[in-house]
Amino acid sequence: xxxxxxxxxxxxxxxxxxxxxxxxxxxxxxxxxxxxxxxxxxxxxxxxxxxxxxxxxxxxxxxxxxxxxxxxxxxxxxxxxxxxxxxxxxxxxxxxxxxxxxxxxxxxxxxxxxxxxxxxxxxxxxxxxxxxxxxxxxxxxxxxxxxxxxxxxxxxxxxxxxxxxxxxxxxxxxxxxxxxxxxxxxxxxxxxxxxxxxxxxxxxxxxxxxxxxxxxxxxxxxxxxxxxxxxxxxxxxxxxxxxxxxxxxxxxxxxxxxxxxxxxxxxxxxxxxxxxxxxxxxxxxxxxxxxxxxxxxxxxxxxxxxxxxxxxxxxxxxxxxxxxxxxxxxxxxxxxxxxxxxxxxxxxxxxxxxxxxxxxxxxxxxxxxxxxxxxxxxxxxxxxxxxxxxxxxxxxxxxxxxxxxxxxx
RNA sequence: GGACAGGUGGGUGAGUGGUUAAAGCCAACAGACUGUAAAUCUGUCCCUCCUUGCGAGGUACGAAGGUUCGAAUCCUUCCCUGUCCA
Numbered sequence: 001x002x003x004x005x006x007x008x009x010x011x012x013x014x015x016x017x018x019x020x021x022x023x024x025x026x027x028x029x030x031x032x033x034x035x036x037x038x039x040x041x042x043x044x045x046x047x048x049x050x051x052x053x054x055x056x057x058x059x060x061x062x063x064x065x066x067x068x069x070x071x072x073x074x075x076x077x078x079x080x081x082x083x084x085x086x087x088x089x090x091x092x093x094x095x096x097x098x099x100x101x102x103x104x105x106x107x108x109x110x111x112x113x114x115x116x117x118x119x120x121x122x123x124x125x126x127x128x129x130x131x132x133x134x135x136x137x138x139x140x141x142x143x144x145x146x147x148x149x150x151x152x153x154x155x156x157x158x159x160x161x162x163x164x165x166x167x168x169x170x171x172x173x174x175x176x177x178x179x180x181x182x183x184x185x186x187x188x189x190x191x192x193x194x195x196x197x198x199x200x201x202x203x204x205x206x207x208x209x210x211x212x213x214x215x216x217x218x219x220x221x222x223x224x225x226x227x228x229x230x231x232x233x234x235x236x237x238x239x240x241x242x243x244x245x246x247x248x249x250x251x252x253x254x255x256x257x258x259x260x261x262x263x264x265x266x267x268x269x270x271x272x273x274x275x276x277x278x279x280x281x282x283x284x285x286x287x288x289x290x291x292x293x294x295x296x297x298x299x300x301x302x303x304x305x306x307x308x309x310x311x312x313x314x315x316x317x318x319x320x321x322x323x324x325x326x327x328x329x330x331x332x333x334x335x336x337x338x339x340x341x342x343x344x345x346x347x348x349x350x351x352x353x354x355x356x357x358x359x360x361x362x363x364x365x366x367x368x369x370x371x372x373x374x375x376x377x378x379x380x381x382x383x384x385x386x387x388x389x390x391x392x393x394x395x396x397x398x399x400x401x402x403x404x405x406x407x408x409x
Numbered sequence: 410g411g412a413c414a415g416g417u418g419g420g421u422g423a424g425u426g427g428u429u430a431a432a433g434c435c436a437a438c439a440g441a442c443u444g445u446a447a448a449u450c451u452g453u454c455c456c457u458c459c460u461u462g463c464g465a466g467g468u469a470c471g472a473a474g475g476u477u478c479g480a481a482u483c484c485u486u487c488c489c490u491g492u493c494c495a
Contacts, residue, residue: 061445083444121444129446142446173444215444246443254443274444281443296445303448304441319438350437357448 026166026211026238028053028270028291034384037287038263041379044081044270044291046165047209048105048113051080053270054286054379056372057115057294058365061085062092063108066299067357068365070110076335077366080112081165083294086158087119090148091141095161103163115166115294118155118197120215121275124173124247132172134189152197156204156212164210168241169197171215176249183219187228190217198235213272215243220253222260229264239270239292246275246295255284262289279308279371283388286375298368302360305349308367310394314342316360321346334366335359 027045034040044051058065058073060082065073073079084104089095101107104114123130123137131138136151152170159167171190174183194214201212214232218224225242232240242261245254258273265271272292273285285293298308305317309329314321316328324342336345336359348356378387 057444059445066445067448085445088445115444117444122446124444126446168444171444241444243444248443251443272444277443293444295443296447297443300442300445300447300449304450306442315440317439352448354448 025209028239028268030268032380032382034287034379034382036385037388038289039286039375039379039384040289040291041376042270042291046081046113048111048165049080051113052376053291054282054372054375055081055292056282056368057081057083057292058368059083059294059296059299061296062088063098063104065361065365067303067354067361068299070108072362073110073365074112076362077369079365079369081115082110082112084114084116084162084164085119085122086116086155086162086168087122087139087150089116089162090119090150090158091143095158099161099163103161105163113165114162116159116162116164116168117274118159118168118170118215119150120168120171120173120243123171124175127175132189134192136170136193137172152193153200156197156201160201160204160208160210166239167201167210167212169194169212169214171217171243173244173247174217174219176220176247178219180219180221180224183217183221183224187218187224190215191228191231194232194235198237211238213237213239213241215241215274216261216265217244218261219244220249220257222257225257225261226264229261233264233266237269239272240265241272241274242290243274245273246277251278251281255281255288258285258290259288265289279368280391280394282368282371283375283384283391286379287384287388295368298364299361302364303357305356305360307345307360308364310367316342316346317349318346328363329367332363332367332370334363336363336366 025047028042029045030040030042032041040053042053044053044055058079060066061084063084065082073082089098089104098104098107105111119137119139122139123132126139126142129140129142136149136154139148139150140146141148150170155170156167170193172186172193174186178186198212198214205212214235214237216225216228216232218228229240242258245257254276262271270291271289273290274294276285276293276295278297282293301308305315307314307316307328310331311329314328321342324346326342327337327340328342328345329337340359345356345359348359374387375384378384
């Protein structure tokens with residue numbers, strides 16, 4: 001509803017769209033900037049369609065957003081870009097296999113844009129299965145224990161084989177908390193990897209229609225974030241990411257780091273904060289000048305029975321919903337909310353039915369995408385600050401009325 | 410009628426004299442989840458009380474007796490279930 005325009009026509013247009021003729025494969029067009037906050041609305045032109053920003057990218061690690069078909073994502077949710085993961089796809093089915101099928105888009109039958117993460121997050125999440133060296137990361141496969149050495153160059157090669165629209169450089173994502181000394185060493189390593197990866201990418205990208213984003217690291221230290229951002233600017237990349245967040249730090253700290261880092265990145269290029277966040281945090285990131293975000297929360301929490309609604313969370317497995325005939329979220333017009341009762345959704349969850357994951361993911365992802373559409377519209381209309389106030393008032397209201405929190409303080 | 414095999418907490422199912430209020434699994438209930446080792450993981454899961462503690466009582470392994478310092482565990486009788494034979 002908020003997306004505007006008939007979807008089917010737009011879809012056909014993208015599928016026929018020839019490769020971009022210009023020099024830069026990725027073009028970012030800013031349509032409006034909120035004078036009060038600096039939030040931006042724009043259009044990100046890729047070889048696989050135009051992405052209205054700010055945008056939330058559903059996570060499809062293994063070449064699928066779990067529980068959703070590409071048809072759901074395209075026709076029902078109107079997602080314009082999804083994320084996939086180099087580490088997972090490298091292990092299985094492997095870059096050669098994907099390349100053999102003409103790239104990841106064709107392999108998974110997804111005609112819109114794809115961003116691939118480099119495996120840098122797995123440096124953090126697979127801490128017991130990896131060893132970081134100056135040259136790269138030695139991973140022990142979580143599938144069969146095989147050793148694989150990822151370098152800045154090899155991850156670029158893999159992502160080129162996938163045919164990603166946006167590639168990410170290999171980086172080191174540190175846990176929280178980390179010492180300043182560890183963070184500075186790690187940040188310099190990430191910088192060296194970014195330079196090596198970027199050099200390699202420039203040698204190979206001739207005629208390819210994609211872009212490589214470097215990633216700002218520096219843990220929770222503003223001085224390191226600034227130094228890292230400044231160094232990465234020399235690469236003159238078409239877009240920049242802020243990584244190393246959502247690793248266990250307090251929510252406000254993530255916001256602070258983004259607030260000090262985002263303004264240091266080129267104003268005319270997309271800024272991507274990796275791995276965030278809760279629904280109420282999305283407008284806050286946007287107000288810091290962020291254009292792209294991704295997070296597993298809507299999809300993962302969906303499968304775990306945690307549903308995001310316009311009136312707060314609904315943990316559908318709770319006994320209180322057993323005979324609740326209301327729709328999950330009366331203000332949502334996704335298929336799930338239009339069609340099923342909370343009681344039925346709870347039944348499906350309790351019964352362990354596959355359909356629950358499908359319906360829940362459909363809704364949660366839709367909820368995130370709708371929030372971003374509202375944000376984008378408000379920036380275009382010049383009402384973004386009002387929306388931020390509205391959304392934060394709603395979340396305060398939700399906190400105040402939450403039964404568990406009410407008696408706590 | 411006879412011969413075997415059994416009856417354990419909401420279910421299943423370990424346990425054959427003491428560290429057993431009783432493993433594991435399931436169900437149920439609650440919590441976590443932030444560039445996905447996730448259809449995952451964690452906790453609670455007989456009752457009562459409080460100074461909330463590897464706390465104190467009380468119940469509990471079909472029923473009732475018995476042996477023993479001590480019994481889900483050994484003995485006796487009874488009840489019930491399953492299989493087979495008449």
